[in-house]
Amino acid sequence: MPTEILMPALSPTMEEGTLAKWLVKEGDTVFSGDLLAEIETDKATMEFEAVDEGVVGKILIAEGTEGVKVNTPIAVLLEDGESADDIDASTEPKQGDADSHAEPATPKAETLPAKGYGDDAGAAQQAKGGDAAPASSGGSGASGDRVFASPLARRIAADKGLDLSQIQGSGPNGRIVKADVESAKPGQKPAAAASSTEKAAQEPKAETGKSPIAEPAAPGAQAEQIRKMYADRDYEEVKLDGMRRTIAARLTEAKQTIPHFYLRRDIKLDALLKFRSQLNKQLEARGVKLSVNDFIIKASALALQAVPDANAVWAGDRVLKLKPSDVAVAVAIEGGLFTPVLRDAESRSLSSLSAQMKDLAKRARDKKLAPHEYQGGSFAISNLGMFGIDNFDAVINPPHGAILAVGAGVKKPVVNAEGEVEVATVMSVTLSVDHRVIDGAMGAELLKQIADALENPMVMLA
Known part of the structure; x- marks a missing residue:
């Protein structure tokens, strides 16, 4: 047949x-x-x-x-x-x-x-x-x-x-x-x-006499309603491709279902910038140039090892605790963004992470990533500092337990340990946390570990 x-x-x-x-x-x-x-x-x-x-x-x-x-x-x-x-x-x-x-x-x-x-x-x-x-x-x-x-x-x-x-x-x-x-x-x-017969017997029956919850308007009906609002205005209708539809669905799911809470702090970058400059001079002959983002990836990976209970993802009715530090990094591409994952980042050298990140970012922009290269991980980094953004709140990428939003390094007056005012390069970061996976104190400890590593970069080579 x-x-x-x-x-x-x-x-x-x-x-x-x-x-x-x-x-x-x-x-x-x-x-x-x-x-x-x-x-x-x-x-x-x-x-x-x-x-x-x-x-x-x-x-x-x-x-x-x-x-x-x-x-x-x-x-x-x-x-x-x-x-x-x-x-x-x-x-x-x-x-x-x-x-x-x-x-x-x-x-x-x-x-x-x-x-x-x-x-x-x-x-x-x-x-x-x-x-x-x-x-x-x-x-x-x-x-x-x-x-x-x-x-x-x-x-x-x-x-x-x-x-x-x-x-x-x-x-x-x-x-x-x-x-x-x-x-x-x-x-x-x-x-x-x-x-299935057993499940049907166990499932609770709907209560009678109660009105059903009103369903939101279907996308087509909603679009028609909004078109009518702007009927007398000149506009261009942009059709959603598969990427934009998926982003819309995933972010809606994330904000509706994940109980976000936010932890913020400033991180002094002067020691890191000096250390990075010295390393890049020594690595210049090998064609290696480390970015601040490479250090943030490494610091996050080490922090997940220092706070292992935070290295976890939400799995519906349970939490999965990962042993390796698989860190995802948001990469902007035309029409959306990708989050390629650097696996086992805690055991990788800074130069190795830097080389892989450059390769993943290039192939993400060329839309050449394989699925296993952008799936998984427990933690993500979104860095908008290069666009001059001081600080922002990032949306958690399910099923990750947290995402770190990184702002620009800005010179500011600060009070040093001796009580004197000095100028320092300060970077503002915000950790968005899934409260189902990570509690407040645990999230605070995770962010402290990240900040300590970035303010004392030598520990990342130990």
């Missing part, structure tokens, strides 16, 4: 994407591992590989179409002996499979990743392995849900008289594969189905 090729989920947070370019055409024979299409996700433009073999019988979604929902049929694959006449009308994408805003767009040749707020592991492996989403389907379960299974698994199930809706798939995204049907017995219930 014809096999539907579905829109894959190429990252854990992907709900829809743009079918940027087809790499095959109707009538082409494809084999497992062949490239089928380029798909623009909320993270990047990735190549999608075939899982099954056959002939491309029909392309259902035109290239350049935006807003294609995950698991929407995008093409139909024919097996040996089948023809286009075997394609049933049911394989046509239903209205609503893609958002109402879906429309053809000019495919982008370059990678278009979304900001590293999110964050989202395993996307690169999924994209290369072709197992990110089920690529074939057919039939429906008793509940009316689509059953995802490979053609071989379907044939074996038919021979054994098995109901695919009663089999728990072990393939990507629950897809039923050969091993599942070979080990299945007639009449067995999948573990998920059995447990």
Whole structure:
């Protein structure tokens, strides 16, 4: 029977994407591992590989179409002996499979990743392995849900008289594969189905007589309302790409769900600036030039080791405490920002951190980062000092426990230890903290450790 090729989920947070370019055409024979299409996700433009073999019988979604929902049929694959006449009308994408805003767009040749707020592991492996989403389907379960299974698994199930809706798939995204049907017995219930009955019994029932909470207006309706407000004004409407939509969703989630609190202090940089100048003279022959940001990364990594309970992330119903210091650094790119992660920063030399940071920042601006390079970490740094910003409050990047907002170093009059007024270079920093992960005293200790390392930079070489 014809096999539907579905829109894959190429990252854990992907709900829809743009079918940027087809790499095959109707009538082409494809084999497992062949490239089928380029798909623009909320993270990047990735190549999608075939899982099954056959002939491309029909392309259902035109290239350049935006807003294609995950698991929407995008093409139909024919097996040996089948023809286009075997394609049933049911394989046509239903209205609503893609958002109402879906429309053809000019495919982008370059990678278009979304900001590293999110964050989202395993996307690169999924994209290369072709197992990110089920690529074939057919039939429906008793509940009316689509059953995802490979053609071989379907044939074996038919021979054994098995109901695919009663089999728990072990393939990507629950897809039923050969091993599942070979080990299945007639009449067995999948573990998920059995447990769902127990869960339903345990879930609290909605109380009667209470009015539901009013839902906010749908984005389309909200946009229309705002357009009417500015109907008599001249404006340009800027369409959101995948990156901006992801940034909007992630920051809204962060501010609505994370109980932020803020810790602020000034840090004297004179000793650090003098030490940095001396090091850069000695490293000049090696082509190494350390920035103040390199020292901030190192100081933060060492502080996370000194306050290990703060080296943690929020995991829904628990806290995960990390052992290495994986520090993310915000990098501004056209249309958004990325937060590439420097792993094991506590054990790295300043020159090594500096070289890697320059490489990550360059590839972030060129939109060439792999997913594993901007996912993870427990702590982030956002430095706007180079733009002349004295201080600001940064939004925590879930699931991180904290983010350090770094302002510019400014010469100010200060009172020294002897009680005398002198001029010093002072940098204002603000630590935004997730109160579910880090309490006030712990956050204060973490910030003190960062400040102590920056004001006494020699300790970072110990």
